[in-house]
Amino acid sequence: MIRTIIIDDEPLAAGIVQEFLAEFSQFQVLEVCQDGFQGLKAIQQHKPDLIFLDVQMPKITGFEMLELLDEPPAVIFTTAFDQYALKAFDAKAMDYLLKPFSQARFKQAIDRFLESRMEGKESERPNADLHHFAEKSNRLVVRVKNDIKIISVQDVNFFEAEDDYVTIHTAGGKFLKKMTMKTLEESLDAGKFARVHRSYIINLNGITGIEPYERDTYLVKLKGGEKLPVSKTGYARLRQVLGL
Amino acid sequence: MLFNAFSNPRLGKWIIPGTGLVWFLGCFLLLKQYEVGTEIALTDSFLSGLIFLGGVFVLDRVFGLFAPKGKNLWLLFAVPFFLSLMGTLVHSYGLTWWYAYEDDYLDFLSASFYLRWAILALAEQLVALLALVVSKLERQEETQKREAQMLQLSKDAELAQLRQQLQPHFLFNSLNSINALVVSQPQKAREMVLQLSEFLRGTIRKDSQSWITLEEELNYLKMYLDIERVRFGHRLGVEFLVEKELNSIKLPQLLIQPLVENAIKHGLYGMTGDVKIEVSGKKEGNYFILEVKNPFDPESTAPEGTGFGLSSVERRLFLLFGRTDLLESGPDEGYFRVRLKIPQFQ
Numbered sequence: 001m002i003r004t005i006i007i008d009d010e011p012l013a014a015g016i017v018q019e020f021l022a023e024f025s026q027f028q029v030l031e032v033c034q035d036g037f038q039g040l041k042a043i044q045q046h047k048p049d050l051i052f053l054d055v056q057m058p059k060i061t062g063f064e065m066l067e068l069l070d071e072p073p074a075v076i077f078t079t080a081f082d083q084y085a086l087k088a089f090d091a092k093a094m095d096y097l098l099k100p101f102s103q104a105r106f107k108q109a110i111d112r113f114l115e116s117r118m119e120g121k122e123s124e125r126p127n128a129d130l131h132h133f134a135e136k137s138n139r140l141v142v143r144v145k146n147d148i149k150i151i152s153v154q155d156v157n158f159f160e161a162e163d164d165y166v167t168i169h170t171a172g173g174k175f176l177k178k179m180t181m182k183t184l185e186e187s188l189d190a191g192k193f194a195r196v197h198r199s200y201i202i203n204l205n206g207i208t209g210i211e212p213y214e215r216d217t218y219l220v221k222l223k224g225g226e227k228l229p230v231s232k233t234g235y236a237r238l239r240q241v242l243g244l
Numbered sequence: 245m246l247f248n249a250f251s252n253p254r255l256g257k258w259i260i261p262g263t264g265l266v267w268f269l270g271c272f273l274l275l276k277q278y279e280v281g282t283e284i285a286l287t288d289s290f291l292s293g294l295i296f297l298g299g300v301f302v303l304d305r306v307f308g309l310f311a312p313k314g315k316n317l318w319l320l321f322a323v324p325f326f327l328s329l330m331g332t333l334v335h336s337y338g339l340t341w342w343y344a345y346e347d348d349y350l351d352f353l354s355a356s357f358y359l360r361w362a363i364l365a366l367a368e369q370l371v372a373l374l375a376l377v378v379s380k381l382e383r384q385e386e387t388q389k390r391e392a393q394m395l396q397l398s399k400d401a402e403l404a405q406l407r408q409q410l411q412p413h414f415l416f417n418s419l420n421s422i423n424a425l426v427v428s429q430p431q432k433a434r435e436m437v438l439q440l441s442e443f444l445r446g447t448i449r450k451d452s453q454s455w456i457t458l459e460e461e462l463n464y465l466k467m468y469l470d471i472e473r474v475r476f477g478h479r480l481g482v483e484f485l486v487e488k489e490l491n492s493i494k495l496p497q498l499l500i501q502p503l504v505e506n507a508i509k510h511g512l513y514g515m516t517g518d519v520k521i522e523v524s525g526k527k528e529g530n531y532f533i534l535e536v537k538n539p540f541d542p543e544s545t546a547p548e549g550t551g552f553g554l555s556s557v558e559r560r561l562f563l564l565f566g567r568t569d570l571l572e573s574g575p576d577e578g579y580f581r582v583r584l585k586i587p588q589f590q
Contacts, residue, residue: 009512010417010475016424035516056413058516080416099420 002117003046006032007039007062008054008078013099017052017078020106027110034058036065037148048073050094050113055079060148064141068148070178074116076109137187140168142175151175154192157206157224159184161199171224194241196220196234204241246304246378260300267367268293284349288339292360295331299368302327307375320376324368331368332361399563414471414505415440421475432474439471447498458525458532459491465501465523472508480512485524493532495586496564499557503536503582506553510580511538532586540580554582 004027008014014032021027030046033039035058043051051073053062062079066072080099094116095109140151151170160167161181168175185195195201202220209221210230218230220238230238238244246259271289280288303324312319336357343349418440425433446464462484469482482504504523511519522537554573561570565587573582 010421011477012421012424012475013417015428016420019424019427037516056513058513080413080420099416100423101420 002027002050003030003048004028004050004052005030005039005042005046005048005073006052007034007036007042007057007065008032008052009034009057010054013054013078014052016100017106020103021110023103023107024110036060036062039065040068040143040148041146043069043073049117050074050076052076052078055081060141060150067177067179068141068143074113076113140175140177142168142177144175149175153188154203154205157203157222158226158228159201169224169226191241194234194238196228196230196238198231200228200234202228207242210238246300246308246375260297260304263300263371264293264297267296278352280349280352284343284346287342288335288353291335291338295335296364296367299324299327299331299364300371303368303372304375307372308379311376311379320372321369324372325365328361328365328368332357332364335360415444417475418471425474436471436474439467443467443471454497455494456497457491458486458493458495461495461497461500462486462491464498465504468501468504476512479518480508481518481520483520483522485522487526490525490527490532493527493588495532496560499560499584499586500534500536502553502557503534503584506582507536507538507580509553510540514541515539527588530588532588534584534586536582536584537576537579539578540575557584 004021006014006017006029008017011034014034018029018032021029027050030048031042033042037059039051039053042048053066053075055062055077056079057065062077066075074094076095076097077093078097078099078101094113097105097109138153140153140156142149142151151168155170155172157169157171159181160169162176164178164180165176166179166181166184168177181195181199181201185193185201188201192204193201194204202222206223207220208223211219211221213219213229216232216235218235219227220230221227246256268289271292272285275285275288276282306323307320336353339353340350418436422433422436422440425436443464446467469480473480500523504521507521508519511521519539523534524537525532525534527533554571558568558571562568570585570587571582573580575581
């Protein structure tokens with residue numbers, strides 16, 4: 001049995017996936033979810049083999065939901081938005097169905113999934129690091145225990161790298177998110193954030209002062225009272241952005 | 245052409261015959277002063293008037309259509325010069341032949357030849373300049389008119405484009421819903437095809453500039469909402485609070501629908517669970533005020549690129565009324581409120 005979950009906010013759209021999927025006896029639909037929150041819970045609970053995922057949904061998008069999963073299942077995106085196709089393939093989606101889609105096209109997607117399953121291609125699995133190539137984003141979605149929190153980027157004081165994770169420091173607390181500094185840096189507005197150190201990206205609005213530290217290095221003081229190290233290249237970058 | 249020099253076209257017709265008449269009268273009075281006989285003076289001034297008229301006519305044609313520039317500038321002086329010389333010669337020889345036995349007059353005629361030529365040359369020179377100036381102004385006016393027309397055309401095009409920017413997202417999702425309904429509920433699928441067609445027809449209406457009544461716009465809106473309700477089912481509720489008397493109020497087409505679409509987008513995509521949208525309309529002085537309210541979670545930052553609906557309405561209002569203060573929006577006690585003001589003209 002191949003265990004699947006369908007996540008789509010439109011009941012009819014979820015219905016047609018169910019209808020088409022009924023042709024394949026080896027598939028079993030465990031749950032149909034109407035938004036990313038439900039979807040996340042269902043995926044953690046059932047650990048499905050495959051999910052059908054809409055992109056534009058209440059509260060958080062399908063992509064944002066995927067970012068929150070440590071071990072995402074195989075994904076077939078179902079959406080009306082063409083502009084997401086590139087991002088979906090970047091997310092190593094199994095396939096990308098543009099609504100409305102035909103039964104033949106649906107079968108193609110299923111065949112592709114079955115093929116890769118036979119070959120056991122792990123690399124076809126979606127990558128949690130969806131921000132690669134990602135367009136500029138003004139918000140971050142994080143998981144706090146079993147809850148989901150949406151953080152507006154402008155509320156972030158600074159980001160701190162910790163192995164595979166990034167700690168997001170805001171006035172309202174610290175949050176952990178699985179992503180790399182490089183992709184995070186690319187998704188942020190370069191006029192508002194600057195990477196001052198291998199491990200730190202700071203919100204330029206929060207800077208209260210810069211002081212020399214050791215030879216060629218500096219410390220940047222933030223509104224919250226933190227003092228963060230600034231590397232030599234980071235200092236050059238900071239000077240450029242701030243126009244010093 | 246000189247006849248365009250007056251803004252009143254009926255006066256313009258008389259400009260050339262009028263100058264001829266003035267010329268004729270001037271000549272006649274002058275000749276009488278020099279004690280020329282009445283009959284001869286009349287003939288002389290009549291011929292003189294005709295020749296001047298001919299000159300004006302030719303110069304008007306020439307410099308009305310052709311504006312000498314640079315190397316050709318000498319023509320502006322040469323043409324009146326030779327034209328007046330020819331005119332004076334014709335006048336002189338003609339009258340010499342006609343009054344061959346009036347010695348006194350012939351003496352007077354030949355003595356006044358250079359004076360006549362000088363006066364005619366001066367007058368025709370002025371006419372030539374005038375014709376040139378008038379035609380320049382005319383051309384300028386034409387360019388201005390064309391520019392204004394082009395501006396209007398591009399404005400119309402932009403308006404049409406903004407109006408027709410139906411969300412492909414909406415269209416494809418609706419088609420997907422139909423796709424789903426076809427097998428399970430064919431009757432409902434058919435209903436939705438018809439609704440969608442009506443909706444699309446509305447967005448490509450030909451007489452796009454004309455205003456429609458509020459009733460029509462609301463009917464159109466209800467059609468749109470019917471489609472959305474098929475897609476989102478019970479999650480979407482919409483309440484209309486518009487007084488019946490206002491049904492005949494006129495407003496530009498398709499201004500309200502994008503606002504409701506925006507409310508649905510933020511309401512349905514910003515919240516989980518059921519969403520109720522409120523549309524209310526009232527009249528305040530010379531304005532029709534329409535408000536759209538949707539529940540809104542101030543905690544959640546909207547995903548990027550969702551402001552298109554409002555900015556397109558704002559742009560249209562500016563193109564229609566030349567004002568930027570007709571659309572206000574903002575959060576209001578757990579709701580997101582959009583307020584649209586439409587000026588009402590009597």
